[in-house]
Amino acid sequence: MRFLIYISDYIIPFILFYIIGMGLLSKQNVFDDFIDGAKDGFKVVLDILPTLIGLMVAIGILRASGALQIIAGALQPITDLLHFPSQAVPLVIIKMFSSSAATSLLLDIFKEYGPDSYLGRLTSIIMSSTETIFYTLAVYFMAAGVKKTRYTLVGCLLAMLTGVVASTIITNLVF
DSSP states (O other): OHHHHHHHHHHHHHHHHHHHHHHHHTTOOHHHHHHHHHHHHHHHHHHHHHHHHHHHHHHHHHHHHTHHHHHHHHHHHHHHHTTOOGGGHHHHHHHTTOHHHHHHHHHHHHHHHOTTSHHHHHHHHHHHHOOOHHHHHHHHHHHHTOOOOTTHHHHHHHHHHHHHHHHHHHHHHHO
């Protein structure tokens, strides 16, 4: 265990020095390459900024309007049949768009039900077993210039459903 702690303390500085050392050995101007990469990164940020702002505004509107609670209430008969708490539905929906907004919903669940409750444990596992689908598709595909996503969205939604189902099963088995 001490070896892993030692490695984890020194791996990032090692990688940094390795990259600089390899650049110097291959006679590259490391600082100029770094500056060029930073400029390219800044251009990517400027390109995806409108998409990020749109996602954040949409999430804010969903949360403030109470639409998530209405959806959760409408889906409650289905979630009851599936033995899935309807209180977790807003978190699952928002997690597809934004991890930070989902984290704030998770904290609300923790405040109301407690982190050691069934719902607190289930939503914690859901948060770690799912991905921010629409954010990832919007940001990375836009940055890479991908126009046709083909079956990516269907695959992502299937993976999200699998993560939620597996989280529910794991929570029921372990807790």
